[in-house]
Amino acid sequence: MIQTLVLIIAVTAIAGYFLNREAAKTLRGGGAKLHSLPSYHGGYALSLIALPAIIFLLLWLLFESRILDALILAGIPDEAMAGKESGEVSLMLAEIRQTATGRIFGEPTAYIREAAARLNRLDGMADWALAALIVMLMAGGLYIARRSVAAEFRARQRVERTLSGLMVFASVLAVFTTLGIIASLLYESARFFAKVPINEFLFGLNWEPQIPIREDQVAGLGAFGWLPVFLGTIVISVIAMALATPIGLLSAIYLNQFAPKRLRDVAKPLLEILAGVPTVVYGFFAILTVAPALRAAGASLGIPVSPNTALAAGGVMGIMLIPFISSFADDALSAVPRGLRDGSLALGATQGETVRKVLFPAAIPGIVGGVLLAVSRAIGETMIVVMAAGLIATLTINPLDSVTTVTVQIVTLLIGDTSFDNPKTLAAFALGLMLFVVTLGLNIIALRVVRKYRELYD
16 A cells, blocks of 8 residues: 555656646747746646655654554453553554454454454555545645746745755754764663773773673673773774775875776776675685684794684785775875876976875875775674684784674674673673764864865865
8 A cells, every 4th residue: 555655656746747847838838938947847846746745654654553553452341451561462452463464373352353353444444544635635736836837936946945955854864863873872881881880891801791691590790891892993903904005095096197097997996896795705715715824824933823813804804995995095086186286297296296295185085084984894894803803802912813893792792682681781882882982083083184184275
């Protein structure tokens, strides 16, 4: 039913667009001087037909089930509702819905059958009411739009105002979504810090979130110092960026400024293919090729190397990040006005001096943005770390040891049957909050770097 209504709304809106546009063309063909182009008259009809219908449909879907549940519960006998908790009421509603759809297991009681039949009747009435109301809304919108076609009607302003309102709504929605995510992180983190002291979390040197699920279960008391996890994240990210940043930047500069066009046309797509490889493939490459090679090299040199190492995970992650940095840097260099490069060369500077003193400073915002995106990807990567670096939180900066990262620990903490009021589960939100604070700090630092070193040209 919903799919049919959406299709009807789309077809009617498109038909209204062409009807209004043709009416405006006819008016202009008769010698009238229109204020707005015929396409704006069509766009006004499209928005007037589609937007109210879509908004009404979304509101209906949002409140329909709640209203139907209230009506169904109002018809249940009082003796059947006596003493039921909210969870039992939810189970009863689920049984009524299963019976209404014919998925009956066992023999439902008489009042369940009656409620299921009433639900089917109400569902049918609701569908027809929804269809009728949407058709009325679309008809009203089409009528108003058709009557608005006139030489002096400012259709362009109406369409632009509507688009502006949609963009404002999208911006507000994005802002409130972000605020909602932050609020949920803060709320769950506050619950965690109510059970575990914040100084133990911030300055503790051990991370062993083992909490007994049952009273009779034998388990450790748990240690929630996040420093080993944070240090592992830093080690792997630094290794990855140390490999990816110079290779990515130099490859972008060569392909953008020095490479022949034929070589660039072949090399750039090949380089960007790396960005499309799934991370699990990089994980296999790390654990099957890179890690054994590191162990063999360490054995030949007499250096002990763990089976899972930060160096293997960070190195392979760096290979994965090269296309990100290279692509962003190439786009940033291409966006610099050609007149700057030509002016520098005309003044006698070499191509290398032009890149170093003119193009690179002008492209700093785009380059820093690409590097920052790569850092965020390195911090958030999970699959490669799980496969190549392991799960053990070790307080070390030795890249040949096994370490873990914040995102890997969040994943492991939220797997299993632990309830959400357990410190082990709530620790995932505390780690997420700290990750948010760290990435926010990186963004602020990058913004300051861009403002300080970028060159502005007219």
